[in-house]
Structure formats: structure tokens, C-alpha cells
Amino acid sequence: MVDEPSNSPDFSTEKLEAMQPQNLDEALAEVERVAVSPALELPLLAATSLVKNFGGIKAVDNASIEVAKGSITGLVGPNGAGKTTLFNLLSNFIRPDSGRVLFDGEPVHHLQPHIIARMGMVRTFQVARALSRLSVMENLLLAAQKQTGEKFWNTWLRNKEIATEEQQNREKAIAILESVGLAHMAYEYAGALSGGQRKLLEMGRALMTDPKLILLDEPAAGVNPTLINQICDRVQQWNRRGMTFLIIEHNMDVIMSLCDRVWVLAEGRNLAVGTPAEIQSNPEVLEAYLGQ
Ligand SMILES: Nc1ncnc2c1ncn2[C@@H]1O[C@H](COP(=O)(O)OP(=O)(O)OP(=O)(O)O)[C@@H](O)[C@H]1O
Numbered sequence: 236m237v238d239e240p241s242n243s244p245d246f247s248t249e250k251l252e253a254m255q256p257q258n259l260d261e262a263l264a265e266v267e268r269v270a271v272s273p274a275l276e277l278p279l280l281a282a283t284s285l286v287k288n289f290g291g292i293k294a295v296d297n298a299s300i301e302v303a304k305g306s307i308t309g310l311v312g313p314n315g316a317g318k319t320t321l322f323n324l325l326s327n328f329i330r331p332d333s334g335r336v337l338f339d340g341e342p343v344h345h346l347q348p349h350i351i352a353r354m355g356m357v358r359t360f361q362v363a364r365a366l367s368r369l370s371v372m373e374n375l376l377l378a379a380q381k382q383t384g385e386k387f388w389n390t391w392l393r394n395k396e397i398a399t400e401e402q403q404n405r406e407k408a409i410a411i412l413e414s415v416g417l418a419h420m421a422y423e424y425a426g427a428l429s430g431g432q433r434k435l436l437e438m439g440r441a442l443m444t445d446p447k448l449i450l451l452d453e454p455a456a457g458v459n460p461t462l463i464n465q466i467c468d469r470v471q472q473w474n475r476r477g478m479t480f481l482i483i484e485h486n487m488d489v490i491m492s493l494c495d496r497v498w499v500l501a502e503g504r505n506l507a508v509g510t511p512a513e514i515q516s517n518p519e520v521l522e523a524y525l526g527q
């Protein structure tokens with residue numbers, strides 16, 4: 236039997252050793268290229284053919300989306316296009332009627348939202364949900380994952396460990412609050428924050444869980460321009476540290492300045508995908524926005 240010809244490059248040791256030094260350099264460069272090529276890496280998030288009906292309304296109608304690891308990906312579309320519903324399906328706050336969601340290679344559409352969060356996918360809400368009668372600091376500490384003190388017997392048996400863990404969480408919370416510019420509000424009630432500051436607090440809560448992927452639903456809506464710039468800077472900073480983002484946003488300046496790739500949804504369906512510049516000059520996209 237004849238072996239099937241393979242399209243993939245041959246990087247076997249024998250092959251590499253048999254090469255001349257000059258070719259070896261080329262081969263190693265090729266290994267490097269293949270190893271770091273984002274095109275060959277599995278997406279961190281891949282949702283296929285998601286459907287969600289509310290009574291007669293097809294909020295999400297066979298929509299798909301992919302988020303590459305390490306990217307800042309945008310999700311845009313006119314009001315009522317189904318963007319927030321798609322977020323709810325990705326994080327399983329709402330169960331899809333059909334379709335599948337793979338996160339980091341694992342199917343997650345049958346898992347509870349808190350399990351998905353523990354796996355590293357967290358989301359913020361279009362209307363920020365802070366616990367207003369707790370302090371900003373307490374809001375962050377509550378978001379910390381896997382706290383030993385959560386188990387009743389541990390509060391008796393592993394006292395010292397809990398104290399160390401609490402101290403570490405507190406230090407982490409202070410660092411995050413400094414990073415989102417809320418350190419000066421740490422001991423104020425969360426209810427005293429402005430709408431924009433609540434969005435920053437939500438991001439801070441998400442960061443406390445050390446996520447792989449953060450879904451942000453309109454982080455710039457209702458936020459003053461100075462804070463918008465601050466949010467964008469922070470997103471870029473965390474992205475440089477390896478965190479991946481999927482961002483719903485109507486503010487095109489934010490999308491243009493942050494995103495590598497943008498998905499457009501209209502009437503629950505995929506309309507286009509491309510770079511921000513491609514999306515902005517796509518006639519179908521312009522028509523969908525003008526027609527709303
Ligand atoms: N829980 C629900 N029950 C009934 N209809 C809903 C529900 N949630 C969303 N819808 C409808 O589904 C459609 C998509 O809504 P969705 O909130 O996902 O849109 P969106 O793209 O996030 O819009 P926006 O940009 O205004 O936030 C809308 O027609 C909306 O009225």
C-alpha cells in the first residue's frame with residue numbers, strides 16, 4: 236500500500252538532521268512560524284449555529300462566532316440584533332434552542348454559568364450589576380475563586396491557610412482596583428459609583444477570577460470620554476498580558492482602536508466578519524445600520 240501524500244511539513248529528527256545548515260535554519264524558522272501562527276491554533280471560543288427564539292422572536296438565528304486566543308474581538312450590530320442574547324448563550328445564562336459552544340476545546344453549552352466561569356470565561360452585563368450595599372473592595376473579594384473558607388469545616392480546620400489566602404486576595408484586589416482607577420473608592424459603597432465606574436468595577440470583578448476570556452457587553456455605554464480611554468487602555472494592557480476579549484460595543488472608535496477582528500450581527504444572523512476597517516466600509520453593514 237502506498238502512503239497517502241501529506242501536506243504537512245516533515246519536521247522529523249531524521250529529516251532535520253539530514254539537512255544542510257542553511258536548510259536547517261530555514262526548517263527551524265518554519266517550525267517557529269507554524270508554532271506561533273494564530274491561523275493554525277484552535278480558537279479559544281467557537282460557537283456554531285446558535286439559535287434562540289423568544290416566543291415568535293428569533294433573537295439569535297443560526298449565528299456563529301469565533302474568538303482567537305490572545306485577540307480582542309468585536310461584536311457589533313444594530314439595536315436588537317441579538318448581541319446580548321448571543322453573550323447569554325455563550326456563557327449559558329440562557330440555554331440555546333440549538334447549536335454548540337466550544338471553549339478552550341471543550342463543549343460548554345450544557346454547563347452551568349458558574350462552571351463556565353471557573354473554566355475561565357467570564358462576562359460583564361450591559362447594565363452593570365454591582366452589589367451596591369457592599370464596599371467596592373468587598374465586591375471584588377466576593378468574586379475571588381476557590382476560597383478555602385467557603386467550606387464550613389475549613390473555617391475550623393484550616394484557619395491559617397484561610398487567613399493567608401484572604402490576605403493574598405486583598406492584595407490582588409488592591410492591585411486590580413489601582414489598575415482600573417478605583418483604588419480611591421475601595422471602601423465606599425459600590426452604590427455610590429457612577430455608571431462608568433460600575434463598569435470598571437465589573438471588569439475588576441471579572442479580573443479577580445483570573446479569566447482566559449472576558450466578554451464585555453458595551454463597556455463604553457454611558458461612560459464619559461476620559462473613562463472610556465481608561466477602559467480601552469486597561470483592556471489593551473490586560474490583553475498584552477495574555478487575556479482574550481470579546482467586546483460588544485456601539486462606539487465605533489472603541490472598536491476601531493481595540494479590535495483585531497469584528498463580527499457583525501443583524502436580525503440574529505451573521506452579516507459580516509473582518510478587520511474594523513473592512514467592516515466600516517462594508518456596504519451591507521452600513522445598510523443594516525442605516526436601516527434600523
Ligand atoms: N428575555 C427576552 N424575552 C423576549 N425577548 C427578548 C428577550 N431578550 C431579548 N429579546 C429580544 O431579542 C432581540 C435581541 O435582543 P438583544 O438584547 O440580544 O439585542 P442587542 O443586539 O443586544 O441590542 P442592543 O444593542 O440594543 O443592546 C430583541 O428583539 C429583543 O427584544
Ligand SMILES: [Mg+2]
Nearest residue numbers: 318319320361
Ligand atoms: Mg445588548
